[in-house]
Amino acid sequence: MELRYSNTHLDTIFALSTHPGKAGIAVIRISGSQAISVLRSMTPAKSSLPKPRHAVTRRLICPQTTEILDKGMVIWFPGPNSFTGEDSVEFHCHGGRAVVDGILKGIGNVGSQIRLAEPGEFARRAFENDKLDLTEVEGLADLLNAETEAQRRLALRQADGGLKKLYDSWRTELIKSMGLIEALIDFGEDENIEDDVYDNVVDKVKSLFKVIKEHMDDDRRGEILRDGIHVTIMGPPNAGKSSFLNFITKRQAAIVSSIPGTTRDVVEVSLDIGGYPILIGDTAGLRLSQDEIEMEGVRRAQDRIKSADINIAILPVTGFLNVNSAVEKTVTMSCNDTNSIDPIVVDAIRKNPKTMVLINKIDLKGSDDDSKNSSAKSSGEHRLWAISCQTGDGIAAFLQDFIKILKNRFETSLSSSTSITQYRHRKHLENCLQSLEAFLNLGVDDVVLGAEELRHAASDLGKITGRVDVEEVLDVVFREFCIGK
Ligand SMILES: Nc1nc2c(ncn2[C@@H]2O[C@H](COP(=O)(O)OP(=O)(O)O)[C@@H](O)[C@H]2O)c(=O)[nH]1
Numbered sequence: 028m029e030l031r032y033s034n035t036h037l038d039t040i041f042a043l044s045t046h047p048g049k050a051g052i053a054v055i056r057i058s059g060s061q062a063i064s065v066l067r068s069m070t071p072a073k074s075s076l077p078k079p080r081h082a083v084t085r086r087l088i089c090p091q092t093t094e095i096l097d098k099g100m101v102i103w104f105p106g107p108n109s110f111t112g113e114d115s116v117e118f119h120c121h122g123g124r125a126v127v128d129g130i131l132k133g134i135g136n137v138g139s140q141i142r143l144a145e146p147g148e149f150a151r152r153a154f155e156n157d158k159l160d161l162t163e164v165e166g167l168a169d170l171l172n173a174e175t176e177a178q179r180r181l182a183l184r185q186a187d188g189g190l191k192k193l194y195d196s197w198r199t200e201l202i203k204s205m206g207l208i209e210a211l212i213d214f215g216e217d218e219n220i221e222d223d224v225y226d227n228v229v230d231k232v233k234s235l236f237k238v239i240k241e242h243m244d245d246d247r248r249g250e251i252l253r254d255g256i257h258v259t260i261m262g263p264p265n266a267g268k269s270s271f272l273n274f275i276t277k278r279q280a281a282i283v284s285s286i287p288g289t290t291r292d293v294v295e296v297s298l299d300i301g302g303y304p305i306l307i308g309d310t311a312g313l314r315l316s317q318d319e320i321e322m323e324g325v326r327r328a329q330d331r332i333k334s335a336d337i338n339i340a341i342l343p344v345t346g347f348l349n350v351n352s353a354v355e356k357t358v359t360m361s362c363n364d365t366n367s368i369d370p371i372v373v374d375a376i377r378k379n380p381k382t383m384v385l386i387n388k389i390d391l392k393g394s395d396d397d398s399k400n401s402s403a404k405s406s407g408e409h410r411l412w413a414i415s416c417q418t419g420d421g422i423a424a425f426l427q428d429f430i431k432i433l434k435n436r437f438e439t440s441l442s443s444s445t446s447i448t449q450y451r452h453r454k455h456l457e458n459c460l461q462s463l464e465a466f467l468n469l470g471v472d473d474v475v476l477g478a479e480e481l482r483h484a485a486s487d488l489g490k491i492t493g494r495v496d497v498e499e500v501l502d503v504v505f506r507e508f509c510i511g512k
């Protein structure tokens with residue numbers, strides 16, 4: 028969607044900031060120079076102006092007829108001490124549709140330069156008035172979209188300015204270095220300039236290069252958490268992959284049948300497991316088939332396995348003597364035994380050494396098989412669990428271990444205030460590193476070109492925080508919002 032910000036700085040904007048529809052309370056926001064006249068026109072003439080940032084109860088009236096529309100809370104935020112930095116007013120009214128519509132209509136009738144806000148326009152004004160930088164705006168958008176605890180924690184740190192502080196400090200350092208280099212260009216011949224100025228800048232750039240590289244060397248954990256952790260369920264046909272998905276999602280997300288080859292396309296479900304956002308995909312069973320559509324399903328499964336953050340392989344215990352022998356054979360990945368694991372499955376597991384292996388249908392083996400009650404076993408790169416999707420045995424134990432694995436992998440990103448959460452950041456950081464490298468490859472004789480490279484590097488950092496005015500960057504960031512934010 029194309030965003031249009033018409034007469035941004037002239038108009039006063041207003042919108043319902045809470046979700047539309049019947050609700051206990053609705054919050055309507057007004058921002059701009061006319062906010063105070065809206066407040067005056069919508070409250071009875073004799074009522075006094077509320078104290079700034081104090082909630083007071085007021086009757087809300089129709090500005091034309093003075094008919095009472097509702098009784099609610101009113102808060103006045105004189106600029107610049109408001110979210111947008113402009114004069115702002117909030118009406119907290121009853122959340123009935125007719126009440127909200129009546130108040131919105133009333134506000135629109137107060138003056139000609141008062142209009143409904145466009146999506147994200149409040150946040151955009153906050154950005155333009157230097158209340159938020161772009162990373163904080165993105166953090167705010169992520170906070171509104173956060174569906175799990177991990178996403179909330181990640182977004183909150185970013186909205187709090189963690190990344191802003193970091194990138195601003197790097198940019199300031201670069202700008203200082205640029206200043207020194209410029210001085211060298213202008214007064215190079217002058218003996219007042221010390222000999223080691225250039226070397227000092229080189230040292231600074233080298234250490235900044237290292238710090239940025241380390242910052243980026245994070246296995247994309249922040250981005251994965253923000254977008255959802257892609258988990259793929261794979262294995263041979265009829266192993267119980269779809270049953271496993273249904274068991275953990277507690278609903279019939281995928282068709283379960285005893286006919287091998289039932290699941291063909293990838294079925295994806297989003298889940299909250301231990302506070303982590305998981306996008307779990309059930310795939311077609313891996314086997315070679317004459318059926319063209321089934322083979323397409325197998326190809327899609329293989330693609331999905333390749334791109335997954337985590338793979339879970341499900342193998343039926345039925346091809347094995349007992350659970351112990353299943354574990355043993357799986358650990359050794361013996362595919363010579365035709366009754367155990369199909370080579371195409373072994374290949375998929377081998378190519379993804381961190382695959383977690385679940386041996387399913389343990390209910391079919393006798394109760395004398397004591398290994399089925401034991402929890403995770405591990406061998407080399409693979410960890411194995413014995414489960415039954417029929418009885419639920421072993422699944423809770425597996426999920427507990429799974430949450431621990433997620434915690435080990437992602438906790439550092441959640442406790443750091445500076446995780447990269449967007450591809451946009453990474454791209455600009457890569458460009459910044461390229462320019463720093465180009466600077467380091469030049470010598471003192473190419474100081475003019477060197478200064479140019481430092482300028483590029485600083486400008487790329489500026490693009491992350493929005494310190495550099497780039498319209499298309501702004502549109503991408505603000506498009507994430509709905510009306511009222
Ligand atoms: N006895 C038993 N049968 C199971 C278990 N899990 C799945 N099944 C059955 O195995 C068949 C294949 O299951 P499905 O989930 O469609 O397998 P998929 O092809 O791997 O997706 C179905 O008849 C399921 O009811 C289990 O733990 N124990």
Ligand SMILES: [Mg+2]
Nearest residue numbers: 268269289290
């Ligand atoms: Mg299936």
